[in-house]
Amino acid sequence: MPSIAQSAMRRVCAAILITLLAACSKPPPAPAPAAAPVSVAVAMRKTMPDLLAAVGTVEAINSVAVKSLVDGQLLESHVKDGDEVKAGQLLFRIDPRPAQASLAQANAALAKDVAARELAKAQVDRYDPVAKKGFISADQMQQYRTAYEAAAASVKVDQANVAAAQLTLGYTDIHAPFAGRAGRILVQPGNLVKANDTNALLTINQVAPIFVNFAVPGAYVESVRTAQAKGALRVQARGDGVKTAQSGELAFVDNAVDPATNTIKLRAQFANAEENLWPGQFVNITLTLGSDADAIVVPDAAVKAGPNGYYVFVVNADKKAAQRAVTVARSVAGESAIAKGLDGGETIVVDGQSRLTDGTPVQIAEAKPAGEAAATK
Structure with a gap:
């Protein structure tokens, strides 16, 4: 049988063995998390414009459907499809001969009545001294005066007829009321035209300067009117076919918000000297x-949307990402103005946020200013 000393030794060895086995069964310590690669930028303090964006429609400032004011045959056309016309330029000529004949008749009637008036006036001058001496009756003298007044009134009627005939003759030449761009010629020489016919001879649009109509949400009425009270508001127009952005000024704010759409109509005026804007064109407006x-x-x-609002990841001095809630004032041209939550000079993550949680170590690329980072995106 084993001795008491041997038994004690076995128990001690067993205890040591159990302790060693327990130590070997503990898991190794967790390794430190790897740094997440990210791109960063530096929040900047700079001037940030307050812009409103909308879609606008180009409209001619003046547009006229040219029509004839007299009946007759169209003899000549002095304009071609799409021509640029000047104010007062001769466009069409209608056969003037009927109007010339009417004017000749009116002049003849005027000459006849002028002669009759002069005869009546001579009779009044001749018999007035005689009537004063009582050699002719007062009634007969009154007849002479009445005949003169009637002849004078006839002359005035004839003068009005002559003026009307001259005006009608002037209507046979049709001139451009303002400078602009002609459309397609709708009536060719040789056709008969009627005064104020339903169909126009052509349409002229004034394209320089030109209007652009657009609408913004009704919530911006106060902002627009407040800004307008400080001075002229700058408007830019861009669109397909517009070579360069066109600059203009806000010219009109409607006097009511449309309740159907909750928008207010605005209008901007552009010089359009190179005619880059064309009536009926759709353009993107920036006010x-x-x-x-x-x-x-x-x-x-850099700005992400979460369940509790917008947030960014800020890189601390120990190169760890810290999630921070921010308030975005507005976004313009790929940049966001932060109203609350950031300060100038702080480093923020612009790429790689999906790998981050609050406190994640980061491996950053070269930091760039916010404006430069936005430009290279």
Whole structure:
């Protein structure tokens, strides 16, 4: 049988063995998390414009459907399809001979009645001294005076007829009421035209300067009117076929918000000297209401939307990402103005946010200013 000392030794060895086995069964310590690769930018303080965007429709300032004011045959056309016309330029000529004949008749009637008036006047002058001496009756003298007044009235009627005939003759030459661009000629020489016919001879649109009509949400009425009270508001137009952005000024704000759409109609005027804007064209409008001189600006890519609002990841001095809630004032040209939550000079993540949680170590690329980062995106 084993001795008492041997039994004690076995128990001690067993205890040591159990302790060693327990130590070997513990898991190894977790390794430190790997740094997530990210791109960053620096929040900047800069001037940030306050812009409103809308879709507008180009409209001619003046548009006229040219029609004849007299009946007759169209003899000549002095304009071609799409021509640029000047104010007062001769466009069409209608056969003037009927109007010339009417004017000749009116002049003849005027000459006849002028002669009759002069005869009546001579009779009044001749018999007035005689009547005063009582050699002719007062009734007969009154007849002479009445005949003269009637002849004078006839002359005035004839003069009015002559003026009307001259006006009608003037209508046989049709001139451009203003400078603009002619459309397609709708009536060719040789056709008969009627005064104020339903069909126009052609349409002229004034395209320089030109209007652009657009609408913005009714919530911006106060902002627009407040900005307009400080001075002229700058408007830019861009669109398909527009070579360069066109600059103009806000010219009109409607006096009521449309209750059907909750929008208010605005109108901008553009010089359009090169005729880049064309009536009926759709363009993208940018209305500048003002600017913030010291706004904190970050690239749009840095701002993410979460269940509790917008947030960004800020890189701390220990190169760890910290999620921070922010308030976005507005976004312009790929940049967001931050109203609350950031300060200028802070480093924020612009790419790689999907790998981050609050406190994740980051491996950052070269930091760029916010404006430069937005431009290279």
